[in-house]
Amino acid sequence: MPESFDIIVVGAGHAGCEAALAAARMGCRTLLVTLSADQVGQMSCNPAIGGLAKGQLVREIDALGGEMAKVADETGIQFRMLNTGKGAAVRSPRSQNDRVAYRAAMKRRIEQQPNLSLLQATAEALLVERGPFGHAQGRPEQRRMGGPATMLRAVGIRCLGGVEIRSRAVVLTTGTFLRGLIHVGPAQMSGGRMGEPSAEGLSASLIAAGIQLGRLKTGTPPRLDGRSVRLDELKLQPGDDAPQPFSFSTVSLPGPQLPCWLTETNPATHEIIRANLHRAPLYSGQIKSVGPRYCPSIEDKVVRFADRAAHTVFLEPEGRGTSELYCNGISTSLPMDVQEALVRSIRGCEGARIVRYGYAIEYDFAPPTQLWPHLETKPVANLFHGGQINGTSGYEEAAAQGLMAGINAALKLRGEPPFVLRRDEAYIGVLIDDLVTRGTLEPYRMFTSRAEHRLLLRQDNADRRLMRHGRRLGLISAKQIARLDEKEKCIAELRLELEQTKIGGETLAQKLRRPGTTFADLAKLWPDLNSESREVAEQVEIEIKYEGYISRQAQQIERARKVEDSRIPDGLDYESLVQISKEARRKLGEIRPVTLGQASRISGVSPADISVLMVHLAARKGK
Numbered sequence: 001m002p003e004s005f006d007i008i009v010v011g012a013g014h015a016g017c018e019a020a021l022a023a024a025r026m027g028c029r030t031l032l033v034t035l036s037a038d039q040v041g042q043m044s045c046n047p048a049i050g051g052l053a054k055g056q057l058v059r060e061i062d063a064l065g066g067e068m069a070k071v072a073d074e075t076g077i078q079f080r081m082l083n084t085g086k087g088a089a090v091r092s093p094r095s096q097n098d099r100v101a102y103r104a105a106m107k108r109r110i111e112q113q114p115n116l117s118l119l120q121a122t123a124e125a126l127l128v129e130r131g132p133f134g135h136a137q138g139r140p141e142q143r144r145m146g147g148p149a150t151m152l153r154a155v156g157i158r159c160l161g162g163v164e165i166r167s168r169a170v171v172l173t174t175g176t177f178l179r180g181l182i183h184v185g186p187a188q189m190s191g192g193r194m195g196e197p198s199a200e201g202l203s204a205s206l207i208a209a210g211i212q213l214g215r216l217k218t219g220t221p222p223r224l225d226g227r228s229v230r231l232d233e234l235k236l237q238p239g240d241d242a243p244q245p246f247s248f249s250t251v252s253l254p255g256p257q258l259p260c261w262l263t264e265t266n267p268a269t270h271e272i273i274r275a276n277l278h279r280a281p282l283y284s285g286q287i288k289s290v291g292p293r294y295c296p297s298i299e300d301k302v303v304r305f306a307d308r309a310a311h312t313v314f315l316e317p318e319g320r321g322t323s324e325l326y327c328n329g330i331s332t333s334l335p336m337d338v339q340e341a342l343v344r345s346i347r348g349c350e351g352a353r354i355v356r357y358g359y360a361i362e363y364d365f366a367p368p369t370q371l372w373p374h375l376e377t378k379p380v381a382n383l384f385h386g387g388q389i390n391g392t393s394g395y396e397e398a399a400a401q402g403l404m405a406g407i408n409a410a411l412k413l414r415g416e417p418p419f420v421l422r423r424d425e426a427y428i429g430v431l432i433d434d435l436v437t438r439g440t441l442e443p444y445r446m447f448t449s450r451a452e453h454r455l456l457l458r459q460d461n462a463d464r465r466l467m468r469h470g471r472r473l474g475l476i477s478a479k480q481i482a483r484l485d486e487k488e489k490c491i492a493e494l495r496l497e498l499e500q501t502k503i504g505g506e507t508l509a510q511k512l513r514r515p516g517t518t519f520a521d522l523a524k525l526w527p528d529l530n531s532e533s534r535e536v537a538e539q540v541e542i543e544i545k546y547e548g549y550i551s552r553q554a555q556q557i558e559r560a561r562k563v564e565d566s567r568i569p570d571g572l573d574y575e576s577l578v579q580i581s582k583e584a585r586r587k588l589g590e591i592r593p594v595t596l597g598q599a600s601r602i603s604g605v606s607p608a609d610i611s612v613l614m615v616h617l618a619a620r621k622g623k
C-alpha cells in the first residue's frame with residue numbers, strides 16, 4: 001500500500017475497535033484491518049454486555065474514554081443491576097443488546113473517527129526488522145538502567161494477496177481467529193466464527209518472530225426461532241424498573257425493555273447427553289485444548305455436576321428486529337441430531353426449531369507472560385497484543401485490553417512512559433497484572449473475587465478513579481472533567497451536611513452508619529436530601545457506611561506501595577541470586593517482572609525470595 005501508518009490494528013472485534021479508536025484519538029494515523037467489514041464489533045456469542053465483574057470493566061473503559069459502554073447503552077434492549085441484594089463491591093451492571101444494532105453502532109464510530117481508516121483484508125504475516133531497538137519496555141528510566149534491547153521490531157503487516165502495509169507499531173487483536181477450528185459433533189471446519197474464515201498464516205509469522213503460541217477452546221449454544229418456543233409457559237425475566245446506564249455520559253436509555261425467559265434442563269435432557277457423550281468432540285478426544293472453566297458446555301455440566309437435576313437456561317432475545325433467541329446455559333458442540341433432541345427435551349422448547357447449531361472452536365493464543373504490563377510483547381518491540389489472543393474470554397476483558405494496548409502503542413510512538421494501571425486502581429489493572437504475571441492455562445474471565453481491593457474498585461466510582469487518567473491521555477473531554485468536578489463538589493457538600501446535621505442528638509451520618517439504614521430513610525427525616533442526585537447520594541451512602549473497611553484497604557495499599565513501586569531493572573541475572581529458590585529464579589527469569597510487587601505475585605516466588613531480591617536491589621542501588 002502506497003501510504004504507511006503510525007499504527008495498524010489487526011482485528012475489528014471488541015479489543016480492536018477500542019485499540020483503534022484510542023490510538024486515532026491520541027493523534028496516531030491508524031489503520032484497522034479486519035477479515036470482514038460487516039463484522040466490526042460482532043458479539044461472537046451472547047448478545048449481552050457486562051455482568052458480574054465484567055460490568056465494572058465496562059464502566060472503567062468508559063471512564064478512560066473507550067466506547068463499549070456508550071454502544072451498550074445505545075443498543076440495549078434490557079438493563080439490570082446484578083447483586084443489588086449484596087454489598088456495593090459486587091454490584092454489576094448488565095445489558096442485553098441488539099446484536100445487529102451493536103455492530104452498526106460500533107462501526108459508525110470507527111467510520112466517523114478522524115485519523116482512522118478501516119480495511120477489509122486478512123493479515124497473513126507480521127513484518128519485522130532486526131535491531132537492537134532500544135529497550136523493550138520503552139521506559140526511559142529502564143533504558144538508563146540498561147538491560148537487553150529487543151532484537152526485533154514490528155514494522156507492518158503483509159496481507160493475503162501480497163499487499164504490504166508499513167506502520168511504526170502493530171496491535172494484534174485477533175480473537176478466536178488464529179487457526180480457528182470449529183467443531184459440531186464429528187464435523188470440523190476451519191473458521192474464526194461460524195460462517196467466517198479463520199486466519200491461517202499469521203500464527204506462523206508470530207512463531208518465526210519468537211512469539212510462543214498455545215491452543216484454547218470456547219463454545220456457544222444453539223439459537224432458536226422464538227416463534228417455535230412456548231414463551232407464555234416460561235418465567236419472565238424483565239429488566240430493572242429504573243435501569244441504570246453503563247456510561248457516565250449517557251443521559252437516557254432506549255426503551256421499551258424486552259424480557260428474557262427462564263427455563264431449565266431436566267433429567268431427560270441429561271440422559272440424552274450422557275447417552276451421546278462418546279459423540280461429543282469434548283469427550284471423544286477430538287478437541288484437545290482447554291476450554292473456559294467458568295463457561296462450561298452443557299455436556300461438561302452434566303458430567304461435572306452429575307447430581308444436579310436441572311441447569312438453568314436463559315432464553316435471550318437477539319434483538320428488536322428478530323425472533324431469534326440465544327439459549328444461555330447450553331453451550332454445546334454435540335452433533336446436530338443430539339442438539340435437536342436435547343433442545344426439545346427442555347420445557348417450552350418441545351417444538352423449538354434451531355436456527356443456528358451450537359459449536360465449539362479451538363484457536364491459537366499467545367500466552368500473556370510474553371507481554372510487558374503495558375501489553376507490548378517482549379520478543380518484538382512495537383508489537384502489542386490485546387483481547388482473546390491473550391487467553392481471555394469475554395467481550396469486556398477484550399475491550400479493556402484493546403483500549404490499553406491502543407493507548408500504549410500511541411504512547412510508545414510518542415516516546416512517553418507507558419500507561420499501566422495498578423491492581424488498587426482498576427479491574428483493568430487486576431486483569432492485565434494477572435495475565436502478564438501469572439499467565440493463563442485456560443480462558444481467563446474476570447470475577448470480583450480476583451480483585452483484592454474490590455471495595456475500592458466499585459462500578460459506581462469508576463469515573464472518580466480513572467477519568468483524570470483519561471483526560472491526561474486526551475481521551476476524556478474538559479466538559480466531562482467539569483461534570484466530574486461538580487459531582488465531587490456535591491459529594492463533599494452532602495457529606496458535610498450529613499456529618500453536621502443533628503436530629504435527636506445524633507448526626508444524619510451516625511444514623512446512616514447503623515446497619516439497615518439507607519439514604520432514603522434519612523430523606524424521610526430530612527426532606528432536603530430528596531433533591532440530591534442518585535449518583536451523589538449513592539457515593540456518600542457507600543463512603544459513610546463502608547468508611548472503616550475503605551480506610552483499612554487504603555492503609556493496606558499504602559503499605560504495599562513501596563514494594564509495588566520498586567522497579568526491577570530488566571536483564572537482571574536472577575541465576576546469580578543463589579539464595580533465591582531454583583524455581584523462583586527460573587520463573588523470575590521467564591517473566592522478568594518490572595516491579596517487586598509484580599515479582600511477589602509470580603506463582604512459586606516466596607516472600608523470602610522477595611526479601612533476597614530487595615536486599616540485592618538496595619545493594620545495587622547503593623553502588
Ligand SMILES: Cc1cc2nc3c(=O)[nH]c(=O)nc-3n(C[C@H](O)[C@H](O)[C@H](O)COP(=O)(O)OP(=O)(O)OC[C@H]3O[C@@H](n4cnc5c(N)ncnc54)[C@H](O)[C@@H]3O)c2cc1C
Pocket residue numbers: 010011012013014015016033034035036039040041042043044045046121122123124173174175176177178192193199202218219220295359360361386387388389392393394395396398399
Ligand atoms: C463460539 C464462541 C463463543 C464464545 N462465548 C462467549 C461468551 O459466552 N461470553 C463472552 O463474553 N465471550 C464469549 N466468546 C468470546 C468472545 O467472543 C471474545 O472474548 C471476544 O469477542 C474477544 O474479543 P476480541 O476483540 O479479542 O476478538 P473477536 O471479537 O474474536 O474479534 C477478532 C477480530 O479480528 C479479526 N481478525 C482475526 N484475525 C485476523 C487477521 N489475520 N486479519 C484480519 N482480521 C483478523 C476477526 O475478523 C474479528 O473481527 C466466545 C467466542 C466464540 C467464537
